[in-house]
Amino acid sequence: xxxxxxxxxxxxxxxxxxxxxxxxxxxxxxxxxxxxxxxxxxxxxxxxxxxxxxxxxxxxxxxxxxxxxxxxxxxxxxxxxxxxxxxxxxxxxxxxxxxxxxxxxxxxxxxxxxxxxxxxxxxxxxxxxxxxx
Numbered sequence: 001x002x003x004x005x006x007x008x009x010x011x012x013x014x015x016x017x018x019x020x021x022x023x024x025x026x027x028x029x030x031x032x033x034x035x036x037x038x039x040x041x042x043x044x045x046x047x048x049x050x051x052x053x054x055x056x057x058x059x060x061x062x063x064x065x066x067x068x069x070x071x072x073x074x075x076x077x078x079x080x081x082x083x084x085x086x087x088x089x090x091x092x093x094x095x096x097x098x099x100x101x102x103x104x105x106x107x108x109x110x111x112x113x114x115x116x117x118x119x120x121x122x123x124x125x126x127x128x129x130x131x132x133x
Contacts, residue, residue, distance in 0.1 A: 009090040010062070010083075010109065013052070013122040018081040020050045020126045021097060025077055029105055031067060040064040040107055047129025052107075054122055059114030062090050062121050068106030076104045089113045090120070 025045040032039045039053040054063030076099035086093035090111030097105040111120060 009086055009088065009093065009111075010122045013124055014081055014083050014095065016124045017050070017052060017095075020048070020124060021078045022080065023077060024048065026097070026105060029067060031064060031107075037061075038064050040067070042105075049127045049129070051125045051127075052122055053125070054109075054111070054120070056112075056114075056118065056120035058118045060112060060116075060118035060120040061114070062109065062111035064122070065108035065110050068094070068103075068108065076102070078104065090122075 021042065021044065026042050027045050028041075028043040030041050032041055035053075037054045039051050042050045042052075044050065052064055054061060056062060078097055079100055080098045082096045082098060083093050084096070086109070090109055090113075093109040095107055095109065096103050109122065113120065
């Protein structure tokens with residue numbers, strides 16, 4: 001990760017993602033491109049599924065880009081979620097999920113503010129797995 005850590009344009013979303021994954025282990029990560037918006041799905045060891053997806057209206061939009069790292073056979077406990085780079089409107093940011101200072105997973109954001117009138121952003125959805133008996 002770059003030494004030039006910046007506050008993300010999507011800072012509230014970064015904090016929300018951090019709250020959902022810190023202290024957990026990722027067992028699987030994938031980008032689901034089957035819906036209207038791409039969605040990054042993280043399956044955690046606890047059974048929790050955390051999804052990060054973009055949203056928008058009219059000509060403004062945001063989304064999740066390519067996963068930057070491969071998670072296969074990585075042992076880790078997540079300690080933070082950081083963001084760097086970007087163009088000031090959410091495009092080109094690189095987000096990193098870290099275990100101590102080691103990158104476990106990274107992904108890029110993409111966005112367009114359109115005319116500047118319409119809303120757009122990233123959302124985090126957390127689904128807790130039902131406990132098994």
